[in-house]
Amino acid sequence: MAKTILEFDVVICGSGPSGATAAFLLAKHGLKVALIDKEQFPRDKLCGGLLTEKSYKLIKSTFGNDFFEPDLIEFSSNKFEIFYAKQKILSAFSKKLFIYVDRKKFDFAILKRALDSGVNFFSKTKVIDIDIKNLLVFTNSNIFKGRYIIASDGVNSVIRGCLIKKGILVDKEYKDNLTLAMEIYNYEFTTDRASIYFGFTKFGYGWVFPNKKRTLVGIGALISKNKGLIKKQFKNFLNSIGLDAPKIFNAHLIPTGWISNRFGFDNILLVGDAAGFVDPITGEGIYYAVKTGQMSAEAILMSEKNKLFAEVNYNSLIQNIVSNLKRRRIYRNLIFGTKFRLVIKFFLLIILFLFKDRLLKFIHE
Structure with missing residues (x-):
């Protein structure tokens, strides 16, 4: 037909x-x-x-x-915190709301x-x-x-x-710049701020975001830099914040850095x-x-x-x-290119304490 x-x-x-x-x-x-x-x-x-x-x-x-x-x-909230692995590096307020x-x-x-x-x-x-x-x-x-x-x-x-x-x-470099994001919804605990976690994966980070009736927990990282380890890294991240890893994850691809x-x-x-x-x-x-x-x-x-x-x-x-x-x-x-994680941690400390306001402006604007 x-x-x-x-x-x-x-x-x-x-x-x-x-x-x-x-x-x-x-x-x-x-x-x-x-x-x-x-x-x-x-x-x-x-x-x-x-x-x-x-x-x-x-x-x-x-x-x-x-x-x-x-x-x-x-x-909506202007509260946020930054972690390196389990250690809190910064807890602060943004002048502008995160929605x-x-x-x-x-x-x-x-x-x-x-x-x-x-x-x-x-x-x-x-x-x-x-x-x-x-x-x-x-x-x-x-x-x-x-x-x-x-x-x-x-x-x-x-x-x-x-x-x-x-x-x-x-499509040169397209696959090298694909990020895999994994997320779960948790209805058992709530938060009033965005929490960002570095140190659990390479070229990426974990997050905990507030919602009305649930909390969104996820991780995102470049596939090319993590050699099939992102699922394992997400489980480790969830366990570190006191959550059990489910058998099935929600996952999606994000093109981050391909021009x-x-x-x-x-x-x-x-x-x-x-x-x-x-x-x-x-x-x-x-x-x-x-x-x-x-x-x-x-x-x-x-x-x-x-x-x-x-x-x-x-x-x-x-x-x-x-x-x-x-x-x-x-x-x-x-930011993510160094092989030395202690250098990354030290770099984050300097950036966050000396240039927090500029960093927030960089994100918001």
């Missing part, structure tokens, strides 16, 4: 924060937008759910001051804004392949044709994979995790997802006027983000 070809101005593959943000902004400007996703929403999403100040401000400026309804914020959200609710709230703006949403629609010449997206149901395509389909992006196979993108040679092809744009836009040190992705979703929409609106390929406009908009992520990758390698 032949599949139906559905035509739109823009076809967006992936309806997480980056894709839904782009869809929301483009539909508001009158473009006919298809937003497709392999999942049915609302859906579960593994993530610490911590919003920094820059993320909070960006989201409010994009979706309005009324976006953060009371039930959307799970917890915690449940990604299931948060992502769905952005999607609802997109739907309210007139976006056509297709759930349970899995991208199989694309035709980069004719701008066709082949899925398990229909074929979508657009004048522009946005790839917001995450760390395992099918569209990015297609561009790599065609030699357009170079692509290109971020699209002509009128195809990559955003969020699909493009590798994640902080190489902290693993923060929400800010970059919303920001690059916003910039991809802006690039397309510019192309409607100046008739240049959207990739050209997009490249001009994301230059600062790319430069910033390259700098942070250098900082990551300096």
Whole structure:
């Protein structure tokens, strides 16, 4: 049976924060937008759910001051503490709040804004392949044709994979910069602060984040630097804070530190995790997802006027983000690169005590 070809101005593959943000902004400007996703929403999403100040401000400026309804914020606190293994190095207050959200609710709230703006949403629609010449997206149901395509389909992006196979993108160092994050929810103890733990893994850290009715405990580290030991390291971390390790962990990949040679092809744009836009040190992705979703929409609106390929406009908009992520990758390698753990501990002590405020500004801004 032949599949139906559905035509739109823009076809967006992936309806997480980056894709839904782009869809929301483009539909508001009158473009006919298809937003497709392999999942049915609302859906579960593994993530610490911590919003920094820059993320909070960006989201409010994009979706309005009324976006953060009371039930959307799970917890907020300016308290945090830093550990090296079991030893507490610092307990302090941030001048700016750390805000915690449940990604299931948060992502769905952005999607609802997109739907309210007139976006056509297709759930349970899995991208199989694309035709980069004719701008066709082949899925398990229909074929979508657009004048522009946005790839917001995450760390395992099918569209990015297609561009790599065609030699357009170079995936050098991609696997070397993949982080594996493991998380559990604990309903038996609560906390009122973010706790960060170094020393349990290489090129990564463990965390304990507060929520309304549960506590989120996780660890994230570069796979290439830990030789299959991350699961064992997570068990050791859990045991060190008095928790039993479950038989099954929630796990997901994060692209931390891979900088692509290109971020699209002509009128195809990559955003969020699909493009590798994640902080190489902290693993923060929400800010970059919303920001690059916003910039991809802006690039397309510019192309409607100046008739240049959207990739050209997009490249001009994301230059600062790319430069910033390259700098942070250098900082990551300096911070975690030493083989001597006592040096890392000593380095952390100096940084935290002498430059605490600058470090917090680095995270929040």
